[in-house]
Amino acid sequence: AQTVTQSQPEMSVQEAETVTLSCTYDTSESDYYLFWYKQPPSRQMILVIRQEAYKQQNATENRFSVNFQKAAKSFSLKISDSQLGDAAMYFCAYRRRDSSYKLIFGSGTRLLVRP
Amino acid sequence: GAGVSQSPSNKVTEKGKDVELRCDPISGHTALYWYRQRLGQGLEFLIYFQGNSAPDKSGLPSDRFSAERTGESVSTLTIQRTQQEDSAVYLCASRKDRNTEAFFGQGTRLTVV
Numbered sequence: 001a002q003t004v005t006q007s008q009p010e011m012s013v014q015e016a017e018t019v020t021l022s023c024t025y026d027t028s029e030s031d032y033y034l035f036w037y038k039q040p041p042s043r044q045m046i047l048v049i050r051q052e053a054y055k056q057q058n059a060t061e062n063r064f065s066v067n068f069q070k071a072a073k074s075f076s077l078k079i080s081d082s083q084l085g086d087a088a089m090y091f092c093a094y095r096r097r098d099s100s101y102k103l104i105f106g107s108g109t110r111l112l113v114r115p
Numbered sequence: 116g117a118g119v120s121q122s123p124s125n126k127v128t129e130k131g132k133d134v135e136l137r138c139d140p141i142s143g144h145t146a147l148y149w150y151r152q153r154l155g156q157g158l159e160f161l162i163y164f165q166g167n168s169a170p171d172k173s174g175l176p177s178d179r180f181s182a183e184r185t186g187e188s189v190s191t192l193t194i195q196r197t198q199q200e201d202s203a204v205y206l207c208a209s210r211k212d213r214n215t216e217a218f219f220g221q222g223t224r225l226t227v228v
Contacts, residue, residue, distance in 0.1 A: 045219035103217055107157040
């Protein structure tokens with residue numbers, strides 16, 4: 001069975017600094033997607049970034065980038081120039097590319113941003 | 116609508132009562148998920164609908180939980196004989212196809228007293 005693990009329950013970063021959130025996953029599949037979702041106190045889950053497993057290039061969205069290591073089954077999120085609005089829960093998620101498959105989430109990392 | 120809509124936003128119910136939670140997915144989205152999120156915890160998969168295929172009910176925690184979806188439109192999650200441990204936020208998400216991401220609603224916070 002596929003699993004997603006986030007080993008950091010909470011992380012803290014100074015405003016304007018850089019922070020990296022870790023995620024590892026376990027799967028025997030070769031074709032899948034990985035995602036990072038942000039959940040602020042409003043509880044709305046917002047997609048931050050996604051990575052297709054068949055692409056070697058790491059995805060980037062403005063201040064957010066990933067380090068995707070397929071062989072190591074690692075998918076970390078780097079947030080550069082952290083802002084107060086980045087404070088939230090961050091969830092890593094996996095989905096097999098097959099349309100019949102569900103999203104599997106990690107347990108989340110709470111990010112605190114210090115002014 | 117523009118996004119996934121869930122109602123009610125908040126629901127307080129007495130232990131033992133039945134509740135129905137509603138999800139209106141984004142128009143044209145064939146896939147729909149329900150998740151449960153207990154306070155301070157991650158998302159626990161409940162059920163998944165994909166088009167006209169049989170739903171994946173593998174995450175439903177007990178036979179008190181059931182869900183229906185009419186075609187590719189609205190879905191309802193029903194919890195019978197609610198218990199205090201059912202208190203959580205119930206999140207719904209929809210997805211257009213296998214190459215796109217899921218979009219979430221704002222959830223229903225259920226409190227069983």
